[in-house]
Amino acid sequence: MSLEAAIMGFLAEEPRSGYDLKTRCFQNQAGAFWTADQAQIYRTLERLQSSRMVSCTRRRQSGKPDRKIYRLTSAGETALAAWLASPSPITPPRDSFLLQVFFSADLADDRIVENLSARRQAHQSRLDELRSEVVAQAEQTLAPERTRILRAAAFDGAIARERASIDWLDDTIEAIKSGHLPAGQHRAAPIDSQLPETGSA
Amino acid sequence: MSLEAAIMGFLAEEPRSGYDLKTRCFQNQAGAFWTADQAQIYRTLERLQSSRMVSCTRRRQSGKPDRKIYRLTSAGETALAAWLASPSPITPPRDSFLLQVFFSADLADDRIVENLSARRQAHQSRLDELRSEVVAQAEQTLAPERTRILRAAAFDGAIARERASIDWLDDTIEAIKSGHLPAGQHRAAPIDSQLPETGSA
DNA sequence: AAAATATATGGGACTTGTCTACTATATGTT
DNA sequence: AACATATAGTAGACAAGTCCCATATATTTT
Numbered sequence: 001m002s003l004e005a006a007i008m009g010f011l012a013e014e015p016r017s018g019y020d021l022k023t024r025c026f027q028n029q030a031g032a033f034w035t036a037d038q039a040q041i042y043r044t045l046e047r048l049q050s051s052r053m054v055s056c057t058r059r060r061q062s063g064k065p066d067r068k069i070y071r072l073t074s075a076g077e078t079a080l081a082a083w084l085a086s087p088s089p090i091t092p093p094r095d096s097f098l099l100q101v102f103f104s105a106d107l108a109d110d111r112i113v114e115n116l117s118a119r120r121q122a123h124q125s126r127l128d129e130l131r132s133e134v135v136a137q138a139e140q141t142l143a144p145e146r147t148r149i150l151r152a153a154a155f156d157g158a159i160a161r162e163r164a165s166i167d168w169l170d171d172t173i174e175a176i177k178s179g180h181l182p183a184g185q186h187r188a189a190p191i192d193s194q195l196p197e198t199g200s201a
Numbered sequence: 202m203s204l205e206a207a208i209m210g211f212l213a214e215e216p217r218s219g220y221d222l223k224t225r226c227f228q229n230q231a232g233a234f235w236t237a238d239q240a241q242i243y244r245t246l247e248r249l250q251s252s253r254m255v256s257c258t259r260r261r262q263s264g265k266p267d268r269k270i271y272r273l274t275s276a277g278e279t280a281l282a283a284w285l286a287s288p289s290p291i292t293p294p295r296d297s298f299l300l301q302v303f304f305s306a307d308l309a310d311d312r313i314v315e316n317l318s319a320r321r322q323a324h325q326s327r328l329d330e331l332r333s334e335v336v337a338q339a340e341q342t343l344a345p346e347r348t349r350i351l352r353a354a355a356f357d358g359a360i361a362r363e364r365a366s367i368d369w370l371d372d373t374i375e376a377i378k379s380g381h382l383p384a385g386q387h388r389a390a391p392i393d394s395q396l397p398e399t400g401s402a
Numbered sequence: 403a404a405a406a407t408a409t410a411t412g413g414g415a416c417t418t419g420t421c422t423a424c425t426a427t428a429t430g431t432t
Numbered sequence: 433a434a435c436a437t438a439t440a441g442t443a444g445a446c447a448a449g450t451c452c453c454a455t456a457t458a459t460t461t462t
Contacts, residue, residue: 002297003418009304019440033300035293040419042441065426065440084308087316088297090323092236093359096203096289099234102355103210105348107285112351115288122291146385147306150313153376154303157369158294164365168358175354184347204448220410241449243412264458266410293419 002088003036003044004053008072008080011054015071018042029137032130032158045070053079101172105184113176120169127162130155203289204237204245205254209273209281212255216272219243230338233331233359246271254280306385314377321370328363331356 010016010025022038036044045068048054053076059067072080097119104112134155137148175181211217211226223239226232237245246269249255254277260268273281298320305313335356338349376382 001418002295002300005297006300006304009300012304012307017440023439030300030303031294033294033296033303035295035419037420038441039421039443061440062428064428064438067440080304081307084301084305085312085316087319088301090327091295091297093232093234094203094236094292095234095359096206096292098355098358099203099207099210099231100285100289101358102231102234102352103207103213103281104285105345105351106213106282111286115286118288126291144306144385145383149382150306151303153373154299156373157299157302157366158296160365160369161362164361165358168361172354172357181350182346184345202448218410219412224409238450240412240414240451247412262410262457264409266456268410 001083002034003040004048005080005083006030006034006036007041007044007048008053008076008083011070011072012077012080015069017067017069018045019067021045028133032133032155048076052076109176109181109183112181113173116169116173116176120166120173123162123165123169127159127166130159130162134159202284203235204241205249206281206284207231207235207237208242208245208249209254209277209284212271212273213278213281216270218268218270219246220268222246229334233334233356249277253277310377310382310384313382314374317370317374317377321367321374324363324366324370328360328367331360331363335360 006026007021010021010030016025018038018041022036022041026034026036026041045054045056049056049070052073054070055073056068056070059069061067100115101112104115107115134152137151137155140148143151207227208222211222211231217226219239219242223237223242227235227237227242246255246257250257250271253274255271256274257269257271260270262268301316302313305316308316335353338352338356341349344352
């Protein structure tokens with residue numbers, strides 16, 4: 001549903017081909033909020049066409065294969081407007097990393113810290129990407145200011161969450177490093193050590 | 202994959218039935234990080250059994266149907282340990298709400314504020330749930346301290362993100378209310394008004 | 403006595419999204 | 433000449449998850 005809406009949102013700006021959507025729209029722009037692989041974009045376009053939300057015209061090109069240019073129909077505009085005004089569903093939580101933390105009592109301290117640090121790295125890269133995307137977006141002075149501000153707000157939302165994750169990771173790493181995490185009495189052998197416990201029990 | 206791991210994580214604590222997992226584990230405890238409906242829990246248990254990660258013993262009950270108690274095998278313990286030590290995949294962003302914000306330039310200011318406020322409400326409820334879950338978890342003094350602390354850390358991660366979202370929403374609502382968002386020159390008619398524009402253009 | 407609710411387990415259809423790979427042509431590189 | 437890359441679109445298998453529903457029984461409520 002969201003992918004349909006996102007595609008309609010981009011087509012509302014201007015008509016585009018599946019290829020445009022894939023390379024231009026879902027890589028930089030909306031890639032921060034929704035990703036879709038090529039196969040799915042094409043299939044969603046077909047579905048939108050068969051439900052009359054978009055229309056399609058073929059454009060010949062010399063040498064390259066034909067482009068199929070999709071444009072939003074008036075039914076599509078209505079559907080897009082309805083989606084924009086409707087509350088978007090709260091997605092059920094699905095965070096495999098927090099799940100790992102939740103279950104990692106049997107993991108040695110330094111292993112836990114490793115995992116947290118790696119995760120920190122990943123969030124940091126994503127934050128950097130988001131920031132550079134904000135800059136790129138701000139430079140596109142062709143779009144009306146209202147559009148630019150709202151898009152910036154969306155990016156800010158994503159950025160705020162990345163920052164929160166990083167801060168939490170820093171705090172947690174710090175807490176473990178300074179020994180606030182008591183050693184466990186392991187059910188069986190500690191996960192990454194064949195040695196018997198020496199002095200921690 | 203994560204659901205398999207989560208189930209194994211719970212079975213590592215103690216043997217349980219599918220019903221236990223559904224009602225006790227995936228509703229309160231890990232429900233904050235991963236949800237699964239009943240159908241999927243049972244099917245995943247079957248899959249885990251056929252790959253020898255868990256074993257199953259039937260227990261008769263008078264009146265009620267038999268319980269199938271699943272326990273982690275040693276192969277399962279190994280697989281769980283491997284999962285805990287492996288970096289969890291970064292999931293591609295998929296946030297329909299930010300997508301809406303991204304595309305909502307054609308929506309009237311007060312509509313946008315409505316949407317943001319509704320979202321704020323939702324995040325606030327989720328935050329409250331998380332907090333009460335932390336309290337509930339802290340009261341379970343039967344679990345070893347190490348376990349409790351790590352679970353609390355996982356909840357803190359989720360809480361940190363909820364708070365960040367709420368703060369961002371507050372800021373954004375405030376910015377729009379104080380008129381920082383310029384009116385748009387609409388492509389067509391403004392989305393939720395049949396009246397011609399009067400004084401905003 | 404009928405109806406709802408909790409316990410316990412399962413089946414089947416469906417949607418979304420991922421992964422792979424294939425067809426074509428033009429351009430640029432080694 | 434062989435190869436990679438960009439353009440543009442198509443096709444099929446598959447995994448994960450959601451939704452709705454069926455089957456039992458026991459207890460509690462109306």
